[in-house]
Structure formats: structure tokens, C-alpha cells
Amino acid sequence: MDDLVLSLLLSSVAPDIGGVLVRGEKGTAKSTAVRALANLLPPVDVISGCRFGCDPHAPDPDCPDQPHGHEHHPRPARLVELPVGATEDRLLGSLDLDRALSAGVRAYEPGLLAGAHRGILYVDEVNLLHDHLVDVLLDAAAMGRVHIERESISITHAARFVLVGTMNPEEGELRPQLLDRFGLTVEVRASRDPDVRAEVVRRRLAFDADPEAFIKEWQEAERELAARIVSAREHLATVELSDGVLRQIAAVCAAFDVDGMRADLVVARTARAHAAWSGRSKVTSEDVRVAAMFALPHRRRRDPFDAPGMDENLLDEALRNNTPEDPEPPETDPDGGPEGGPGGQDPNNSQQSETGDDRQDTGSHQDSATGPAEQPGTQSQQHPDQQPQGRQAEGQQAEGQQPTGKNPTQNPQQNAESRTPAATQDAVAATNPFKVRSFKVPGLGKGASGRRSRALTESGRTIATLPLTSERSSGRVHLPATLTAAASQQHARGRLPGGPVVLRRDDIRLGVREGREGNLILFCVDASGSMAAKQRMAAVKGAVLSLLLDAYQRRDRVGLITFRGQEAELALPPTGAVEAARMRLDRLPTGGRTPLSAGLRKSWTVIGNEKLRDPHRRPLLVLVTDGRHTAGEDPTPIAAEFARRGIRSVVVDCERGIVRLGMAGKLAAGLGGELITLDDLRAESLAGMVRDQVNQQTERRIA
Template identity: 55%
Template sequence: MRFPFSAVVGHDDLRLALLLNAVHPGVGGVLVRGEKGTAKSTAVRALASLLPLLDVIEGCRFACDPVAPDPSCPDGPHDAASPSATRPARLVELPVGATEDRLVGALDLERALAAGVRAYQPGLLAEAHRGVLYVDEVNLLHDHLVDLLLDAAAMGRAHVERDGVSVSHAARFLLVGTMNPEEGELRPQLLDRFGLTVEVAASRDVGTRAEVVRRGLAFEADPAGFVAAWESADRDVATRIADARARLGAVTLSDRELRRIAGVCAAVDVDGMRADLVIARAAAAHAAWRGADAVQEQDVRVAARLALPHRRRRDPFDEPGIDDKTLDEAMRSAAENLDDEPEPDPPTPDGPGSGSGPDDSADGSAADGSPADDSAADGSAADGPGADGSAADESGAEGSRQGGSRAGSSAPDRSGADGSGADGSGADGSGADGSQVDGSDAGGSRQADDPVGAAVPAPRPLRLASSAARRFRVPGVGEGTPGRRSRARTDTGRVVRSSTTVPRRAADLHLPATLTAAAPHQRSRAAKGAADRFAVHAADLRSAEREGREGNLVLFVVDASGSMAARRRMSAVSGAVLALLRDAYRRRDKVGLVSFRGGSAEVALPPTSSVPAAQARLATLRTGGRTPLAEGLLRARRVLDAERRRDPRRRALLVLLTDGRATVAVREGGDPVADACRAAGLLAADGVHTVVVDCESGPVRLGLAGTVAGHAGGEIVRLDELTAESVAGVVSRAA
């Protein structure tokens, strides 16, 4: 039994985005971003029960409409005499671990082997047609599945070309994905494929939080009674959805409002034309939802607020979001380009009752055009259903507008180190007392260190050189999480060989090898059975071994000591790490960051799938002090050991950025360089692949980083070979 949609407390933007897609599925779906425990899944599952009943052709696995059946339906052709039935719209959930054949469908292996016929077994896309397809934790879904899913959602059809099967069927559904940004981001080009996005966060208002708990406990104690209490409110919302769907075709979008939409999208500088189309559809759906016959400015503003946040990202590390000030400026800029013709006052028809749906007007008024309940102003939650059966206003002032707390957020402030030498060093790399701080004099000995705790200068945006990118791969073949870095045996990818392992699923069957194995036995088997059949026994089955790419754990170990802290050189190093982080983002890696300086090493960022979090930690990295290289490598070894226990299949890649000048031993009186080499040898014994980025500069180079790389059994790459930009010039000027 599902929690009632009308009983969800707050989350007005989330409920509105879901309802607009229910009114007009062409909007393109909803991506719900938010922290854990914010009722994202609860709201999505509750929506399905509000969708209108469907008329379907009996026996059709693709839910064809009797009035307008799909002419290319694999179960067709259908005609007017085909029997029909009525059923609720389906909510189909796509698990994170789903396979490609489960999503799009595949050859029916049982019928193919038993009856010798080529039959298609539909997948989840077929089941979700005319319903809701829900993907929880969509950011953890394999990239190739996300591509298939969004292509089908955009085209309204699924095309299957695999296992000798060629099928095309209708796949129009309301796509809803939820994600926790802390667990990793979607690629910007995939974000753009979702029509609307909302940011949800738990309310900080005590009354709202108390009401959430009160309703949750009431539902757990008596699910049937709780659902019955909210049945009238949910019925009103369902009726309103049906009315809005019927009205949608008559809603007009004037040229004036169309130009307003184009002006808003141009003002915020979004890429492509998808934003314009989504806003136009969402604005029409919002007008139909509030009972209007024409799109007005308020409809455009609401649609833009939901359609633009995730499309303003110019960089994979940019935070999605659009604040009210930016949106107001875009609306004002768009209005300046319109005609001087006065705009008629928007109609405010009476709705089916405020509170049964979310607060969806542009100015915060209730859905029926009346002012919002004043009780919501202090954030307190309303009571349960009223005597007339309508739901009370549930919105709170705090936390109800999901994007408010995060909209317009940007990368962390990096202004702590400007050109004036805020870190204590001058613009030419000299310290406050005029002493050299980069430690790269002719003899290679270190002079005065940078002030301990100096801020790292803001890194320049750099690109990883293609020649260098090929060197940051783990050798061999792994079995880790699918990604795009190192070779691995995966469930997808190209078939490289067959094995005698029994196939776990139809997609794992290596059909040519199976037939080849069964062929020599056909004469003896024909004598025991039907001579006109090709007999295949269990012992003949062969599995296909596929090879693709995996994502790795990339642990950055950064030397932040005084020898690395010359301002321009550390800026180059930070830019190189940023280039590597971008590469890790594209390859779907897990990343971590260890820094060492002074007398110790610290885990600046525990391994995480959120690559932007690593960028944020890099921006707050402090420099200066001595160089405990051995301690940095030993701390990295402990981090990798802990991660190996959690996820033994994910292979690690350690990227060490240093000039190799160790000055702190593990034990007092020891040899710092020898300790660093021993620590590197321990990493090699653990099977960790290491790439050392040699950051040494100056006319005299000691080659100590190469010595460390040799003991680690890894590769070494020069900093000036790492990025496509001219980092070499930056480093040489810092020397």
C-alpha cells in the first residue's frame, strides 16, 4: 500500500513537477536531486495511483490503446474488433543493477531452443508504456543503460536490434529519476535529457518535521485507515489531472509568450533548443493545470524555474541551480524584447480546492488562485483532511521551495590566494622576507619554506593531454564496476571468447559456440529422439565472455610541502590535479585525496563517487612546511587497504604528485629518502599501480621522483607532459 500523494508534507516543487508531467508526458520527465531521507521515492510512488485508468487491448504486451493502436506493435496488427480492457497505469521500477536485455527486451531463449522460433521477450520499457518508469539512484545506473533509457524517453519508441531480433515498439512513459548528489553526479549531457529538475531538502522548521514524523507513524500504524482518510484529497487531485489533460489540447501558446520563452533561454545562455521546447510544454501544462485557456507569464516563469537549473552547467563541476534573482533578471530581459502591447490580466479560475495539489502559482498563491493559507507562513504543517474531504495546506515557509537553499550555489571560494601574494609569498615566488621559497636553487637544496598553512592559488582550468590519459590506466583485466578507464570483464561490451560456464541469462549465451559444441552429437541424439530437431543439452551451453571498461579508485596523493609551495608551481600542480579529476569524472571513477606536509599526512577526502567534492577539497588545500613523503605513502596505503576490504573488485590507481624531496623520516634519525622508497615498495607489493607525476623544476633536477616511481614499480610522467595547455611555461616561471 502506497503513501497518499496528498499527505506528503511540503516539497511543493517536487509535487508540481510530477503533476506537470502527469498532465503532459511530453515535458520529458523529472530528475529529483536531494539528500537521503527526504521522501523522494515516496512522492514518486504515490503519483502512480493518481494517473487516469488506461484502456488497453487485451493480450497486448505493449499496452496498445484500442482507439489508436500502434501500427507496428509486435503483438499486432490490432483492429477495431480487438477486445479491450481497463486497468490502472503501471509504476515500473528500474533497479540500478538491471541488465540491458531486462531494460529493452531480448530473444526468448526458452522458445528459441525448445520450439526453434525467434520470439521477442519484452523488457521494462514495454511494461512502462503509458505509465511511469521510476529509476531510483539514477546516477548509479550504468551509463549505457541511461543512454538507452533517455533515447527511448525522447523518441517515444524503443528499438531493439540484438540476438537476431529486430523490434520497434511504442515506449511513452513518465520518466522519473531520483539521486543523491553526494553519491556522484550525472553527466551534463544526460542531465539535459530530463525535462524538469527539482532539489529537495529536509525542512529545518520544527513544526514541519514533527508533522512529517506524525504522518509517517500514523501510516505505519494503520496503512488502510490512513489511506482512506486521504482518499478524498487524492481523488480531487486525480480528477484535476484528468481535467487538465483534457484541456491541454485547447491551451494556446501565443507568439508573445513564445518569444518570452526564447528570451529567457537566451538570457541564461543555455545550450541547444531542448530547454525552449521543455519550457513551452511545461508552461502549457501549468496553464491547463490551473484551468486557463492560454499560457501567461506566470506559467512561463514556473516552467523556467523547473527546466533551467540543470541546464546552466558549463562544466562538469558546476553546481546546478538558478536563484530567484537570476531568473527575475532573465524574465526582465525577455520582457524588454516583447511588444509594448499591454498584457491582459491572467485568469484565476476556481480549482477543485486548494491544498489537494501543491502550491504551484508563480507568486506562491494556492492552486485555485486564492491566497495561500496564512498558517503556512510560519512553517507549521496543517492538520489532516478537513470535514469536506479536501486536503489542508501542507506547505511550510522553510524547506518547501526545494531549490532555495542550493540554487545558484557555486564552486567554493578560492579567493584566499590572489596575485598580491596572500599566502605570504610575493608574485615572483619570493617570501615576505625576500627569500626564495620554491627550493629549486642550483644545488637542489631547499631554502626557506613557504609559510605553513598558505592557501593554494586558484587552479587554472586545464585539459588532460590525450597522450598522458593513456598512461593513467591500471594494467591487466579486472572485474570491477563498469566505467571507462581500465580493461575489465563485464556483462556488456564486446565478446572476446566463450567458456564452458553455464550462462546465467539469455544475454550470456554464446550461441555459435553452443551450436558448435552440440553439432558432433546430433547423430547419436537423433536416434534417441526426433530426427528433425537440433538437440541441445545442458552440457553444450557456452557462455560469452565480454570485455569492456571498468571504473577504478583513483587516489591522489599530493605533496603540499614547502618545496612544492611556490605560488605559480603549486597553481600548476592544482591545475594538473583538476585535469585528472575531470578525466576521472568522465571515466566514472571513485576518487580520494591524501595530502602531506609538515610532519604528517591527512586524508583530505575519503574515497567517494562525488568527483566535484574532490575539487572542493582541492580548493581548500593548505601548503608549507617540511616533506613527510613516506608518511604520505603509508597513509595512502592504509586508505587503499580499507577500500579493498569494502570493495575487493574495484582496482586502485595511485597518482602521486611530488618532486620527490623527502625531508621527514618515519622514525627519528632515519633516512627520509630510504623510508619513502620502502613505503613505495610496500605499495608495489600490494599490487597497487602507481603513476608518479614529477613536479620538479629548475635548472638542476635530482630525479628523486623517478627513484620513488622505480621502487613503486610504476610509471613516471613529467608535469609539463600532463596537460594539453602550456603548463611547462607556468612551472619554469615559478623556478
């Protein structure tokens, strides 16, 4: 949490850093910390009457509210929240409905980006943001301006803001383009210290009991922290970034092989901000180290499944190997301590020195306010990579204890094994997950919002407009189409010049929007003896795990069915918790005969039950098998029923070796689905096939 506080404060000192992405487990006060930042920001001076918050000393020449007057006034800096379910109109702005209907004129109503200008734009659960909103944010963050060409409106205005996002990595990752737009990233994990956890609960209970008294108790500490932000901002312009330190920054970024030059700029800006926050007049190697710990972890990832993090030993080695030629010792304050020590005192600011000296008297109040500056980057002593491993170790320990307890989910499998005389092999670990090809359900669905298949949704791009009818009596009104339909009838309806627009029911047009939906991804995995070779089963589990991660990141519901011996088992009912599916997959044993028909029947039953619960969620069956069938009825009629009902299916062929029977191909043909091998499942395999096809076509044209 100290790193979280410090990163937010540094972004407040130097807004050009580019904001903060806060990653962490649920319930760690990520959103609370970000929202609390608004009260610490200094007020901004704005032109009176300007809806876009123009600076009176440097007004936007293209501001839609031009010409500006000469009056101006201060107002609090804004923290504008962007809801995950917001529409594009709400983000960019839209036609002013009130003026359009009452006066018949086209006027622009500013959106959230205009409100966030010169402030903070906060997106909670930013990884769940719809792709069309992500595209808008990317453009605005890159250019510092918003360009709107829609609904007969052509407008551009400034939109420079600090982008702050919070997310739970378990819910999926960010698009790489948006991830790179965040200047800093922080991993947050709840403290395991009982004393710290007890203090958190104690303060929350105190706030619930008497909010006014709680706020008054912390008001002075909050005021001192806000004053320190102002002082650091004023001091920032005088902080010296020597050429030696600049070369050290460039060498560190190059050593970690980050893409582009944005990392170098962010590290330099953050290092200067940290020096200013600590009261130093020159950037030191320690400032560079803290900046690198915040700015580089999310930029050195090469795979979407890679956990962010930094190897601190490599960072320290890179800093030592590129130490500035003439390093200078840290400046000291009048008391003999280093600048940026306890309390981060500035020798020119006696008030801050007194604050640091009195820290013992104010107890935990001052620890919370000045903790990040007392030990910059103290949280970096815990390797960021170790945190996910720690959680994984805890999960593995829980898994190891589970079979000894009374877990009802284990009983069906144990009973099936007791009835199956075939030998059972121990479970093997999955291979490392990889990025898989994208599978979609064809057609246009109406399911819950997600990221997989095309669907008619409440958000997305407008693809058509339809008139309001008795059969189509609800939906979002498409205002431009409605006004266009009414425009030609205004004279006949007796509208006076400058008067309100006269609308009739038959003028109303509803917008038809296309977006993406989440599907039901049902995995049916062959766990029979033919899959028992350790190398094969490890590859199969790695493939299923990769598909599970892809399904979860696309907001699908996932279920897991396994079949072996004489029957099939629903190992995991359809859910959104992919971690539960991974745990069941890790424990999956192999052995016995291959009841393929039982697996298909169980899949049919699960899909039917889910159809009753959610009629609009379309299924996708992923059958992982070599196609063999050695127990139970003939699976051909059941497969034909899947094809007749139009259930989308993918058969992942696990057969390997020189001699292949091709039974998985026959199964895929019976299902009317797609056949794919384990090797072709990888996304890079698909890219390779596309490149080969392009190269072949190019060679033919040249020939």
C-alpha cells in the same frame, strides 16, 4: 518539495514535456513522491492481448503482436522501475527462454521499455546507471521506438514514456546527453522548518501504525487531485500560446545561451501545461517564468562541476525586456479572483471551485494537494544556487569548530608537528576544480563495478562465450550460443519435430562480459616547505580536488596521504566519501622537510592492507610532488618495488619556474609510471595536444 510536486504534475498533464530529473540530498522522499504519482495518473485504453500496450485508436503498425483484435479495455497507467543493476536484456527484451527450450522456436519476450510505453519509466539513482543502459535509454527517448537486432531477432516497437529520474549529486553527475533528455529538473532539499519536519514524522508514524486508515484518510484528496489532472489534460488543447509569448520564450532561452532548440520546446510545452493546470485559457509571463525555472537550469551548465541553478534576477530582467506587445490581464473567475489563484479554479469546473473554497476546512490535506497551484514556482524564491552554498557554509562552520573539539584524526598530525621544528604555514584554499584527464589501470580487471578501467563484470557487452567446465562452473548462461551448440545435435539426439530442444551439459556456454570497474585511487600529497608558496599550494589543492571529484564520479575508493617534516600521515583511509577528503585537503598545512620515502612507504602499506580487504580492486597511486627528497632514507628502492609489483602510478609534477631540476621525472621513471605537469592535467590540455598533432599531420600531408 512544492516544486517537486508541481513538476511531476505538469509532466502528467503534458507527457511530451520530457519527464523530470529530481536532484537532492538523501532522505528527502524523492522516490516516495515519484512512486506516489502512479496512483494519480488516469487509466489508459489498450488493445486486449497486446503485450506492448497499443492504443486501440492509433495502434502501432509495426507492433510485434500484430494483427490486433477489436477488443480493448482500460488498465491503470504503469510506473515501470528500472533498477540500476538491470541488464540490457531486461531493458530491451530477449529471446523467450521457455518457448525456445520447450518448443524450439524463436520468440521475443518484451522488456521494461515495452512495459513503460504510454506510462512512466522511473530510474532511481539514475546517475549510477551503467553506460550501456544509458545509451539504450538515449536512443529510445529520442526516437520513441526501440529497435532490437540481436540473437537472431529483428523487432521494432513503440516506446513513448515519461522519463523520471532521481539522484543524489554527491554520487556523481549525469552524462550531458542524458541530462538534456529530461524536460524539467528540480532541486530538492529537506525543510529546515521544525514544524514541517515534525509533520512529516507525524504522518509517517501514523502510516506505520495503521496503513489502511492513513490511506483512507487521504483517499478523497488524492481522488480530487487525480480528477484535476484529467481536467487539465482536457483543457490543455484549448490553451492559447500567442506569438508574443512564443517570442518571449525564445528570447529568454537565447538570453541564457542554452544549447540547441530543445529548451525552447520544453519551455513552451511546460508553460501551456502550467496554464492548463492553473485553469487559464492563455499562457502568461508567469507561466513562462515557472517553466523556465524548471526547464533551463540543467541546460545552461558548461562544466560538469558547475552547480545547476538560475539567477532569478536575470530571468526577471529577460522576461521584462521581452514582454509580449499586447499583454492581457489574467482572466477572472466568477468570484472575482484571478484564474489559477487559490486552488487553481477553473470557472467551468464548479467542483474545483468548491475544493478551493473549502481548503480552510480540510486543513493540511488540501495544502498538500493544491499547494503547487496556489503559488506557482514559490520555491523559486530561494535561489537554487544558494542551496549548495548553504550546505557548503554549514560544512565550513563544522570544519572551523572541529579543531577545538576532541577529534582523534587531528592527533597524529598535531604530534608530528610538535616533533617537527620547521615552521608551519597556514592552510590555503584550493583553486576552482576542473575536468581532468582520464587515468586508467592497464589490463583487464575483475573489480567492483565502476566507470574507470576495463574489467570482466556481470554487466556490459558480451565479448566471448566459453564452454562450461569444472574450472569454469558458474556464470551467466549465454542462451544463443548454447542453443547454437546444441542445434547440430538435435537429430542425433532424437528430437521430434516441434518438440523441446534436447540439451546436454557440454552444450552450455557462459558469456564473458566486459564493462568498467572502480579502482582504489590513493593520493600521496607533498605538504613540505618546498610546496609552501601560496600560489603553488592553491594550484596543487585545486588539482587534487579535481582528481578527487573525477575519482568519486567514476565510483572509485579514494584515500589521502600527506607527508611533511619527518613522517607521512594517512589523512583519510580509503573510502567512498570524497567530501571528507576535500575537508582534510582544505585544512592541510604546509612546512618542514620533505620525507618522500615516508610517503611512499605509507602508500605501500595502505595498498597492501586494501589488497587484503578486496583482492580484486586494483590500485592507482597519484603522487603529487616536485620530486624533492630532504628527509629519511633514499626513496629509489621503494619506487623500484612499486614498479616491480606493477602498481600503476601517476606523478603530478608541481615544480614551476624557469629553472627546473626535473626530479619528479626521475621519480616517475623509478616508479615505472606516468609523469604529468599541473598544466597538462586538465582535460582541455589533452584535447589541445591531440588537435595540435592532427593539425601537424594534416600540414605534412598537404606539404
